[in-house]
Amino acid sequence: MKNLLKKKTTRTDFLTYLGVIVVFVIMFALQQGDMLKNSTQGMLVPVCCFVVMAVSLNLTVGILGELSLGHAGFMSVGAFSGIIAAMSLEQTIPSDLARLIIAIVVGAICAAIAGFIVGVPVLRLQGDYLAIVTLAFGEIIKELINCLIVGYDENGLHVMFNLSGKLSVENLNMTENGVAIIKGAQGAVGVDKLATFPMGFVLVMLCLVIVLNLVRSRTGRAILSIRDNRIAAESVGINVTKYRLMAFVISAAMAGSAGALFGLNYSTLSSTRFDFNTSILVLVYVVLGGLGNIWGSIIAAVVLYVLPEALREFNDYRMLAYAVVLILVMLATNNERFKAAPSRVIPKRRKGAAVNG
């Protein structure tokens, strides 16, 4: 253990995990002790979701070095596929936890498939096409789900596209036991609120392990090399398309899992919740937290998600305070001297880390 911690990267990873665990334990204890305000209580799961969103987008934007403007689209795919999975299995699998896990897995898989479909044609090309295509993808997904009608009865799933705008759940011709899951523009309705804070924590930890361990492996080095110098990466035999696609699909899958958890945290959910603004919001977390800097993403996501709520009391000064915090976060995570501060405390630090954990 001591030997391992000598490496700066390993130490940063370790501190990142430790920080997340400590914060979770404190918040969980407060939650169990009923010491949290209702508004804080309601933010626990969404904060976890947006931490996962930020960490996963950092894989695409910071580590792979490709701009993605449609990350909320993958969250949306994960949310609605997760909701459909959870609700249609209500009779078959009574355990809430099991259904939640299945929903998250289904959400991740569906988002990964969407990521693959978006990525295959785009990531073969050189240039910044990904930004444009993901932007379009986010909007298309939003509109598609807007006219999606899904219901479930003993005969199975009923799916319909309300392209004309005249159809409704009645047109699904379900038996009288049928339940509507997604009602077009209304979005998902009557969703079981299966999401729990501990599950959010588990998801955050899982994504952290995936991203951090990936970066420190042969695969992660290949991805980083593409960001740094694509031509040089090719010249040492790295299959650029393969690794770009791999990073992008993993990133999409994690966004999907976050979406599924997010979706199962509310009784109703409309696809407009995952619009362009949401994508940009997550991008702001990543950029302010520092490209390639995972703990930066976590802090930025938590602070910037919680802040607007916390600042409600200040009313007039709310936006001013928000701006000040934005600047502080940017300084804390992107300034070399600021970043070096924690490692200066621990002597004998090794220089030249690839990516700051």
Next chain:
Amino acid sequence: MAKKVFEKGKMVPVPSHSIIPERDLYKSPILECSHLGIDFGGLAAVKDFNITVGRTEIAGLIGPNGAGKTTVFNLLTKVYHPTRGTILVDGMDTAGKTPAQVNRMGIARTFQNIRLFNNLSVEDNVKIGLHNQTRYNALSGILRLPNYWKQEKMAHESAMELLSIFDMQDLAGHKAGSLPYGAQRRLEIVRALATNPSLLLLDEPAAGMNPSETVELMENIVKIRDTFHIAIMLIEHDMNLVMGICEGICVLNFGQIIAKGTAEEIQNNPVVIEAYLGKQKEG
């Protein structure tokens, strides 16, 4: 078309345009280019380029600026796809291959304008070169299975060993972009070597180096050839280096080979003197 005259184990005479050293004469050459050419916007940047490089040869490619030397390297490594001609690496045609595939076939290179992974450590740069030498998939990496630890240990040891060629082990933790110019050039060579090539292409390896560094580099190039038993082809303007270590030299001017031969032959060739060396003397 690709004439595949070389077979393993058979003694086959090498084509007449070859400048292969005697010790390689009865082995199949590592590189054969025939009638290689490329046009940029209708203009031929390289035309009718024929060359054969032996297994353990140090070959030089010289010529005035803009002659097309770097373009030849880009053709060999498939950064550009040739308009005409064929390239055989170890007897295999490289038509339709990508730069990464050509690297796996055995060609590694450095760049005239250095292309390191500047934000990564020196060690990581070499480990990325070792990418296809290490074998574990993304999942073993994420789950840190025993194979991951074993292979990573091997990669670390190989990287250090390769860095020791240029006495660079101490720099392993530094960012590649923060190294001095000469060290960056050396690191690029180490990274290329890490891909386990049979042919190493060096594009102006001594550029920006001082005379003593250049002498050291010359010795190291020979040392690399002798330890790894590979062929090295280099582009260089430093005539002491080229004449000192290249067994075969090829002179390019306006995209065409104007002379081929040993250092002595090149130095005494009137066409070369006029096109290249002569100019240098005047200037």
